[in-house]
Amino acid sequence: MLQLFLIAFRNLGTHRRRTLLLGGAIASVTALLVILMGLSTGMKESMLRSATTLSTGHVNVAGFYKVTAGQAAPVVTGYPAILEQIRKDVPELDFAVQRGRGWLKLVSETSSMQVGVGGIDIQSEPGLRQVLQLRAGTLDGLAEPDTVLLFEKQAKKLNVQVGESVTLAAQTLRGASNTVDARVVAIAADMGMLSDFGIFVPADTLRSLYQFKSDTAGALLLYLKDIQHVPAVQARLRQTLTAAGHTVMDHDPRAFFMKFETVNREAWTGQRLDITNWEDEISFITWTLTALNSLTGVLIFVLMVIIGVGIMNTLWIAIRERTREIGTLRAIGMQRTRVLLMFVFEAMLLGTLGTLAGASAGLVLCLAVNAMAVHVPEVVAVFIMSETLNLAVHPSSILGAMAFITACTTAISLIPSFLAARLKPVTAMHHIG
Amino acid sequence: MNPTASQASIVSITNVTKDYTLGKVVVPALRGVDLEVHAGEFISIAGPSGSGKTTLLNLIGCVDTATGGVVRVAGQDTKQLTERQLTNLRLNTIGFIFQSFNLVQVLSVFQNVEFPLLLQRKLDKAQRRERVMQLLEQVGLASHAKHRPNELSGGQRQRVAVARALVTRPQLVLADEPTANLDSVTGQNIIDLMKELNQKEGTTFIFSTHDAKVMSHANAVVRLADGKFLDRISAAEASRVMAAGGH
Structure with missing residues (x-):
C-alpha cells in the first residue's frame, strides 16, 4: 500500500x-x-x-394579555411566581432576567422615530455590559428612573447627546396616550439590524409609561449554561407551566411582534404564555x-x-x-x-x-x-x-x-x-x- | 539445466487457436498450436513477424485468453480460472521480461525489483531487501539500486527487468524479444544472464526472438509460421535453417 x-x-x-x-x-x-x-x-x-443580549434569551417565557379580544399586549402578569417555578424546573439555567417589551415613538426637539423598547433592570443584566460598546455615557445611568440608552444611529437621527432629553410616547393597554421624558444616559455602538429599532429604558419607566403593575414583565429571558439544552428546556417548560395552570400558546417560531395580528384575531381574553427560543425571535x-x-x-x-x-x-x-x-x-x-x-x-x-x-x-x-x-x-x-x-x-x-x-x-x-x-x-x- | 522426459511439463498447450476481430474481419493469430514445455527448459520461439510468437507468449503468460483449445500452466487450465486467480498465477508462477523493459519510471531500481514481492506479501522487509539485493548483485546492478530507470542504459534497464522477473522465484519466465531493443553485445549479455539463471536456479525460460545468435543458446527452438506450429528443433538445426535463409 x-x-x-x-x-x-x-x-x-x-x-x-x-x-x-x-x-x-x-x-x-x-x-x-x-x-x-x-x-x-x-x-x-x-x-x-x-440577539441573545438585545432582544431574547436562549429560551423566552413571554406571552400576551388581552383585556378585550382584539387588544393584545406583550406582557406576562405575575412574573415573580412564574420565575420562581422556572428556577425549580430548569436546573440548566445559568441566569434569568425579566424585560419589559413595548413599541413607542421617540421624540427629540428636531426629529422622531418609532422604536421597540426593552425595559431592563441594569443591575441584573450582566450580558448587556459585556456586549454593548458604549460611545458615550454609562450603563449605570439606567439605574435611575426616566433614563434611556440609545444606539449611535438613533442618537444621530434624533440629534441628541448624553444628558439631553427625549420624549417617549406610547398608548396604554386601555387606549390612552401617555408620555415620559427620559434623559439620555448612554449611547452605544450600533449592532446591526437589531439595534436599529431598539432602545433600553429602566423597567419601571416602561411600566409607568404603559401603566403596568410592578409584577408585570414583557418576557422572562432564560440564559442556559449550555445552549444545546434549548429544545429540552423549551419542551419541559411547556409541560410544567401547563401543569401549573397556565395557558400556553402553541409553538409559533416567529418573533413576538409578528404574532400580534394572529393573537388579536383570536377570541380569547386574559393571559396566555408563549415559549420561544432565540432562533424564533430573530427568525425575521x-x-x-x-x-x-x-x-x-x-x-x-x-x-x-x-x-x-x-x-x-x-x-x-x-x-x-x-x-x-x-x-x-x-x-x-x-x-x-x-x-x-x-x-x-x-x-x-x-x-x-x-x-x-x-x-x-x-x-x-x-x-x-x-x-x-x-x-x-x-x-x-x-x-x-x-x-x-x-x-x-x-x-x-x-x-x-x-x-x-x-x-x-x-x-x-x-x-x-x-x-x-x-x-x-x-x-x-x-x-x- | 537440460530437460528430461521424466520432468513435469510446466506449460501444456493443446490445439490452441486465437482469433482477433478487427471490425468485421476475423484474423486468426494462432491455428491449432500444440506445445509442451518442461520445467527447467530454455526454449526459444522463433518465426517471422505475424507468425504468432507474441500471441503464444501472451496465452502462456495468462495475460490473454485463447479462442479455442486448452492452455495449462503449472498444471492449471487457465480457462477455468477467474481473473483474480489468473492474476495470482501470474504473480506467483510467472515472471515477465518485456522488449521495452516496462519499468515503473517513478520507482528506483530497488523499488522496481521489490514491487512483485510487495504484491505477494509473503516476506518481511528485511527478507525482501536481502532477496532484492541478492538479485541485483547477480545482474550486476547492486550499486545502482537507488537509481531511477531513466538514469540507466538500455542494457541496465533490461537487467533490472530480469531481476524483477526472477525476484518471486517463479517457475516460468517469459521474455518477449528481450534483446530487440539492445545492441548485440548487451543483448548477448542479457541472454547469458538468463541462461546462467536457468542453469543455477532451474527456472524455465521461454523467449521469442528473431536473432539467430540469441536462438543458438536455447535448448530447443519452437518454430511458428502463419499462426501454426511448424516444428520443434534444436538450436543448432535452427541456426542451419536460418543460415539457409529460412525462419
Whole structure:
C-alpha cells in the first residue's frame, strides 16, 4: 500500500505543471469555502451574541394579555411566581432576567422615530455590559428612573447627546396616550439590524409609561449554561407551566411582534404564555444566513463541478500516458483493485495537498481580516450585525471543508480509476501512445 | 539445466487457436498450436513477424485468453480460472521480461525489483531487501539500486527487468524479444544472464526472438509460421535453417 502511495506521490511530482494547476484550483476552492464558512459562522455568532443580549434569551417565557379580544399586549402578569417555578424546573439555567417589551415613538426637539423598547433592570443584566460598546455615557445611568440608552444611529437621527432629553410616547393597554421624558444616559455602538429599532429604558419607566403593575414583565429571558439544552428546556417548560395552570400558546417560531395580528384575531381574553427560543425571535433576519449558506452551496457546487471535470480529464490523460504501465503491473500480478487504488490515491493525495494549502491560505486570510478589524458598509453591517467583518474560524469546520473537498475529488476519480482497473493486461501492454 | 522426459511439463498447450476481430474481419493469430514445455527448459520461439510468437507468449503468460483449445500452466487450465486467480498465477508462477523493459519510471531500481514481492506479501522487509539485493548483485546492478530507470542504459534497464522477473522465484519466465531493443553485445549479455539463471536456479525460460545468435543458446527452438506450429528443433538445426535463409 505504501508503494502505491509512493507511485501516486511521485507521479504527481513528475507532472509538476499539471499537479500545480489542478492543486491550485482545489486550493482556491478550499480557501473560498473556508472564508465563506467563516463569514457564515461569524454572522451566526454575531447574531447569537447580539440577539441573545438585545432582544431574547436562549429560551423566552413571554406571552400576551388581552383585556378585550382584539387588544393584545406583550406582557406576562405575575412574573415573580412564574420565575420562581422556572428556577425549580430548569436546573440548566445559568441566569434569568425579566424585560419589559413595548413599541413607542421617540421624540427629540428636531426629529422622531418609532422604536421597540426593552425595559431592563441594569443591575441584573450582566450580558448587556459585556456586549454593548458604549460611545458615550454609562450603563449605570439606567439605574435611575426616566433614563434611556440609545444606539449611535438613533442618537444621530434624533440629534441628541448624553444628558439631553427625549420624549417617549406610547398608548396604554386601555387606549390612552401617555408620555415620559427620559434623559439620555448612554449611547452605544450600533449592532446591526437589531439595534436599529431598539432602545433600553429602566423597567419601571416602561411600566409607568404603559401603566403596568410592578409584577408585570414583557418576557422572562432564560440564559442556559449550555445552549444545546434549548429544545429540552423549551419542551419541559411547556409541560410544567401547563401543569401549573397556565395557558400556553402553541409553538409559533416567529418573533413576538409578528404574532400580534394572529393573537388579536383570536377570541380569547386574559393571559396566555408563549415559549420561544432565540432562533424564533430573530427568525425575521436569519434569512440572510440562509441566503449566504445557499449562495456558498451553489458557488462551491459550481466550482466543484469545474474541478471535477479537471480531475477527470487529468486522470484520463494520466491513464492514457500510463496504459502500458498499468498493463505491466497487471501482468506482473497486481490485482484490479490495487490498480484502482493507485489512481484513487493519486486523486486523494492531490486533494489532500490542495485542500491543505487552500485551508492554510483561507485561515491566514480570515485571521488577517479579523486582526485588521475591517469596517463594512452600513448596509452590510445591518445584515451581519456587526460593524466589522468577523470571520469565525473553527478547526472543526476547516477540517470539515478539507475532508469534504478531498472526498469529492477522490469520489470523482473513481470513474477513470475503475476503467483503468478494468483494462485487459494484454490490451494495456500493447497500447501505443 | 537440460530437460528430461521424466520432468513435469510446466506449460501444456493443446490445439490452441486465437482469433482477433478487427471490425468485421476475423484474423486468426494462432491455428491449432500444440506445445509442451518442461520445467527447467530454455526454449526459444522463433518465426517471422505475424507468425504468432507474441500471441503464444501472451496465452502462456495468462495475460490473454485463447479462442479455442486448452492452455495449462503449472498444471492449471487457465480457462477455468477467474481473473483474480489468473492474476495470482501470474504473480506467483510467472515472471515477465518485456522488449521495452516496462519499468515503473517513478520507482528506483530497488523499488522496481521489490514491487512483485510487495504484491505477494509473503516476506518481511528485511527478507525482501536481502532477496532484492541478492538479485541485483547477480545482474550486476547492486550499486545502482537507488537509481531511477531513466538514469540507466538500455542494457541496465533490461537487467533490472530480469531481476524483477526472477525476484518471486517463479517457475516460468517469459521474455518477449528481450534483446530487440539492445545492441548485440548487451543483448548477448542479457541472454547469458538468463541462461546462467536457468542453469543455477532451474527456472524455465521461454523467449521469442528473431536473432539467430540469441536462438543458438536455447535448448530447443519452437518454430511458428502463419499462426501454426511448424516444428520443434534444436538450436543448432535452427541456426542451419536460418543460415539457409529460412525462419
